[in-house]
Amino acid sequence: MKEERNNIKLPSKFDDFNETRKNGFLKMKELKESGKNVAGIFCTYTPQEVIYAAGLIPVSLCATTEDSIKYAERDLPKNLCPLIKSSYGFAVSDTCPYFYFSDIIIGETTCDGKKKMYELMGDFKDVHVMQLPQNNTDELSFKLWTNEIYKLKRRLEEKFDVEITDEKLWEAIKIGNQERRNLKNFFELGKLNPSPLSGVTMSGTQDAFGFNFDREEKNKSIVEKTKEIYELWEKELKGKKTNRPRILITGCPVGGVREKILTRIEEAGADIVVYENCSGVREKLELIDETIENPIEAIAKKYLNLSCSVMTPNEKRFKDLDTLIDEYQVDAVIEIVLQACHTFAVESTKVKKFVTEKKGKPYMYIESDYSMTDVGQVSTRIEAFLEMI
Numbered sequence: 281m282k283e284e285r286n287n288i289k290l291p292s293k294f295d296d297f298n299e300t301r302k303n304g305f306l307k308m309k310e311l312k313e314s315g316k317n318v319a320g321i322f323c324t325y326t327p328q329e330v331i332y333a334a335g336l337i338p339v340s341l342c343a344t345t346e347d348s349i350k351y352a353e354r355d356l357p358k359n360l361c362p363l364i365k366s367s368y369g370f371a372v373s374d375t376c377p378y379f380y381f382s383d384i385i386i387g388e389t390t391c392d393g394k395k396k397m398y399e400l401m402g403d404f405k406d407v408h409v410m411q412l413p414q415n416n417t418d419e420l421s422f423k424l425w426t427n428e429i430y431k432l433k434r435r436l437e438e439k440f441d442v443e444i445t446d447e448k449l450w451e452a453i454k455i456g457n458q459e460r461r462n463l464k465n466f467f468e469l470g471k472l473n474p475s476p477l478s479g480v481t482m483s484g485t486q487d488a489f490g491f492n493f494d495r496e497e498k499n500k501s502i503v504e505k506t507k508e509i510y511e512l513w514e515k516e517l518k519g520k521k522t523n524r525p526r527i528l529i530t531g532c533p534v535g536g537v538r539e540k541i542l543t544r545i546e547e548a549g550a551d552i553v554v555y556e557n558c559s560g561v562r563e564k565l566e567l568i569d570e571t572i573e574n575p576i577e578a579i580a581k582k583y584l585n586l587s588c589s590v591m592t593p594n595e596k597r598f599k600d601l602d603t604l605i606d607e608y609q610v611d612a613v614i615e616i617v618l619q620a621c622h623t624f625a626v627e628s629t630k631v632k633k634f635v636t637e638k639k640g641k642p643y644m645y646i647e648s649d650y651s652m653t654d655v656g657q658v659s660t661r662i663e664a665f666l667e668m669i
């Protein structure tokens with residue numbers, strides 16, 4: 281029989297993703313009315329420090345619901361990643377207030393679908409696309425990416441008539457690094473055993489965090505929450521035993537399949553304790569090196585070293601998986617790949633081999649999209665997998 285989660289009562293001020301996203305609309309409207317400019321972003325590779333140093337507010341654009349996909353499919357092929365279709369659908373139908381408020385969109389040439397989608401988006405919005413190299417170990421790739429960051433800097437300076445000084449960049453880097461440390465500490469609550477926090481709540485909180493535009497308040501709130509949850513864990517859970525398997529999630533971003541897959545995993549009797557993907561610790565594992573003399577080079581180095589499957593080879597992903605599986609005492613790995621995401625789908629063969637042969641842990645691959653049509657099948661597979669552990 282499956283064991284219930286050892287839930288603790290979460291702090292009352294805990295961010296609900298949908299609520300924070302909605303409240304964010306009003307805050308954004310106020311900020312726009314006060315003369316602030318906004319940059320819409322889609323990906324973890326976007327060097328947010330340059331945006332902040334230009335005095336703009338970066339906002340992650342909506343790409344997690346099925347509703348907007350019907351608009352996208354008028355222009356885009358049906359068999360495209362739902363994340364790309366969802367982003368484009370919101371944009372082309374003008375149904376995302378954050379897109380509407382964005383003065384510029386900053387994209388990167390990550391996967392094929394995304395970079396071609398930006399071309400279409402450029403027909404009705406000001407889109408700046410950064411050329412992301414597909415290799416992150418070569419010296420020339422670093423030079424190219426550094427140059428792309430300079431180009432972004434110049435573009436923002438010209439469009440918004442501002443000067444992005446080294447001083448402003450360093451200030452943005454310091455605040456950004458603090459934010460990374462705080463979020464990493466928050467995610468590390470998942471290392472506690474039994475885990476104090478549902479993995480669904482954990483990923484929702486990370487996404488909700490992006491809709492709080494007051495960086496000081498945001499940092500303060502995440503520190504408070506981490507402390508409160510740790511204290512509650514010490515009081516209510518420390519020393520208790522649980523048989524619930526501890527799961528690491530890897531693969532594509534999972535904001536759009538939270539209900540369909542993540543909730544089912546936890547309802548079926550497991551605890552998601554860590555996300556290796558862009559919905560979790562990936563970007564927080566490495567800080568921007570504050571000892572490098574040139575801030576643009578420091579920013580370039582950090583972002584180029586991200587372990588997304590669009591990079592080839594992508595060795596860092598395996599190093600991170602190795603460490604995270606050990607540090608979070610993971611019992612099994614579930615890889616979630618969005619339909620038609622070729623880079624993650626192909627790389628999954630290596631991930632499976634690494635997890636099963638090198639780490640000796642069970643591995644499960646789920647490929648899905650944002651519709652609920654396969655929810656029954658997904659649930660059955662998850663239950664069977666967890667029973668096997």
Ligand code: SF4
Pocket residue numbers: 322323324325390391532533558586588589590
């Ligand atoms: S998975 Fe890759 S392409 Fe997608 S948001 Fe993350 S870094 Fe960007």
Ligand code: SF4
Pocket residue numbers: 361362363364390391392393394532533590618620621622623624
């Ligand atoms: S999930 Fe895959 S296909 Fe979709 S945007 Fe990210 S890298 Fe591209």
